[in-house]
Amino acid sequence: MGRAKLPRKSTAVDMTPFCDVAFLLLTFFILTTKFKPDQKIDINTPSSVSSKVAPEKNFIMISLNKDGKAFLNSDNYKGIMQTALDNLNSQYSLGLSPNEVLKLSKVPVIGTSLQGLKQYSQLPPDALNDKLPGIPIDSTHNELTMWMKAFVDASSTIAGDVTDDANGATSIILKGDNLAKFPQFKNVIAALTENHILKFQMVTNPEAVPTGSELWKKAQIEKTTTATN
């Protein structure tokens, strides 16, 4: 039978463009990536329409987990944590050696009472988790008040030394879990207001503004006015 014989073509595909695309994407992700900060304490924050980005520098963060335990951490900006620890150490005679103070100022999270700090500095890093006792914040014995007082004193002494104060004051960030109850939140607020810290920020997840709401209308008007300008 006379049947036309088609030339047999290779099924192999040239992988080069595919490889190019893969590496292009890879480069994009490497350059844009920013690793999630090491979360020692598991906290699910609520969401809000606020569009202000939470500060990443010069902050003191108070975390409130779902069991109502309070934790404290700071980026130790200009050694604020160390100064505050020094203050607490001398004021409440905690018996911390300078070495222990240095160690504690670098600990990712503080979650114990003042008396427990000495022992706390010896803890291995993997022991810093939800099982920590947390800073006592009962209305009768609120150690967070002492902490905040130490921070206020520390920031005033540090601000005296620093000449370039372009970054402004230390921001107090409150990071609470969805399920944290109000009584604990109240005690945290009380610790802040007692030290005349009246402005603070609460960490939230970004959320879209509901269409048709007042804020949405306001944003629309702003958009049109900037477009016409």
Place this chain on the structure above:
Amino acid sequence: MADIDTGGGGHKKKGPGVKKGKKLSTRVDLTPMVDLGFLLITFFMFTTTMSQPTSMHLNMPDDNKNTQEQKTKESGSLTIWLGKNDNLYYYNGILKPDLSNVQVTNYKDIRQVILNKKQTTDTADLFMIVMPGNQSTYKNIINILDEFSINDVERYALVNKVDPQYEKDIEQFDSRSQ
């Protein structure tokens, strides 16, 4: 696998006595490289944080100083209690002793309540008061404050030290709603 064989094929005779070295293909199989590339992409995609956390600003009044109490018009105030299980209780103006003017709602419907209040009262008189009950959560507080910013309410207060009498009333409503 993925390379196209181009070498070989037509062996032409070069002549007697001419020995040719075997021509090797210069093409490399790129499949493992692509595999590796995508593996790394997946890794970076999972570890990257695309959305940065935002923050909500809150200013509290200084309760150490004897600041004079803010006078609000009865007609312009709306008090919202945060109850258990995402329940909300609200009333306009002053609370009646028998709690008869307190209404129950939830976080979805509160928007309309706030909007109605806003439309029916003068902006200068409008004042929202939030009293969280002991059973309410942090999420409830954020949600209600967020609701104010969504509805563009400028004047509101979060009551930190809730009066025990109100606490009792909120509890009463909490037990009723169960």
